[in-house]
Amino acid sequence: MNRIAVVAAGQGAQKPRMLTGWLKLPGVREAVTSWSEQADVDLIELGTKADADTLAATENAQPILVCLGVLISDMLADKDLVLAGHSVGELTAACLAGVVDPGTAVTLARRRGLAMARACAAEPTTMAAVIGGNPDDVVSRLTDLGLSAANINGAGQIVAAGPVDAVAKLVAEPPAGTAVKQLHVAGAFHTAYMEPAQEAFAQAAHEITFSDPKYPIISNLDGQEVRSGDELRDRLIAQVTAPVRWDLCLKQLAARQPDLAISAPPGKVQASLLSRQIPSLRTLCVTTPRDATQAAAQLEELSPVLQEA
Incomplete structure (x- = not known):
């Protein structure tokens, strides 16, 4: 049993200016600037100034969503977690589980998005x-x-x-x-039309060392637990052309009977799906820094209970 479930958003959850408030937190602007340089994309521009159409472009949506999602990593440290991410959100989950560092996760998301944009064209x-x-x-x-x-x-x-x-x-x-x-998407993601993107993403993923996750990750492919970095890499590559079985991910999360769920920023879409599918599960939707502060406080309140359990 894992006591805290964490879910990460996929494309469609992005909103204009969703990074603005987070940049006011200590160290965030510097970190995001570093990730931008590594991924060769201006995340601050995308997250504070880009309009909805610009953000909807898959090569932009994917890295900015991963960038935002990994900003809650500090508050999750040393907690008893199980993670799942919807589509590109699986890269966010991989980062939160210690499989890759944030800059690498954002870079892989950018390369994945660019490859998928080319396939869509x-x-x-x-x-x-x-x-x-x-x-x-x-x-x-x-x-x-x-x-x-x-x-x-x-x-x-x-x-x-x-x-x-x-x-x-x-x-x-x-x-x-x-x-x-x-x-309003660029093309038929998670279908055979993405085969050229899958090949390009596979090349990018094989350039990276994937550590074994510190916490179990539930795979989009079949809702099964992944504990090996190499297996997660293979599954991330496979899911570019395979259906996202989020229903099976939610079923697996429910079976673990967590005490609490956190929907990583931007959290509204996945929090809504969780609440409809598992109404008995208390779900914290994190979209803003204030949400994160409140969620961190609730995690601390829960910690003594988890230690006793």
């Missing part, structure tokens, strides 16, 4: 969220349209991906009992 594809309905009926409808279930998020949400015209037809003619929302 090769063929017009997109994604849409299907909410509600019978999951088997939804998947059957996607198959009929030549689409893939790129994310199975739990809480009644499946994200479809594939050719633009097929997604448009899904939006126009949704499966019974569902609502379908077009997503």
Whole structure:
């Protein structure tokens, strides 16, 4: 049993100026500047001045999300954790578990994002969220349209991906009992369309030493625990073209019966999914430095209980 679950956000959670408040904390601006140089991307510009469209570009969204998520590492030190990250959030989880350092995590996210952007440019594809309905009926409808279930998020949400015209037809003619929302993304992530990106990311990942994680990480591929750095590298590479099985990650987290969950910044999307899927689990949503201060205080209050247990 791991007493504190930590989940990290994937693309779609980014918001303009989400880094601004964090830069006022001691040492953060210097750290983010260093990571920017390492990753060859201006994270401060992205996190304080970029508009929504600029942030939505996958080569920008991925590194800034990882940058923000790893800022809570100090408050998690020496806690009894289990971690999971949605898509690129798995790099955030890897950093929080000590597999790679923050600058490396941000750099890998940038290289992953650039590779995926190039793959998106090769063929017009997109994604849409299907909410509600019978999951088997939804998947059957996607198959009929030549689409893939790129994310199975739990809480009644499946994200479809594939050719633009097929997604448009899904939006126009949704499966019974569902609502379908077009997503503003560059392409069909977590499908075979990302094979060129997978190859490029694999090259980047194999240039890095992956330490064994200090805490268990729950894999997007199948909701199983990963304890080896080499295995995590292989799974990170595989998930570029594989569906994100966030439903299985949440099921695994629930089975561990944690006392508390923390949704790393920007925390709202994953906190919402957690609360709907595991309503009995107390979830702290960390989006701002004030949220982090409050969460750290609650972790300290919980520490004596954990030591007694």
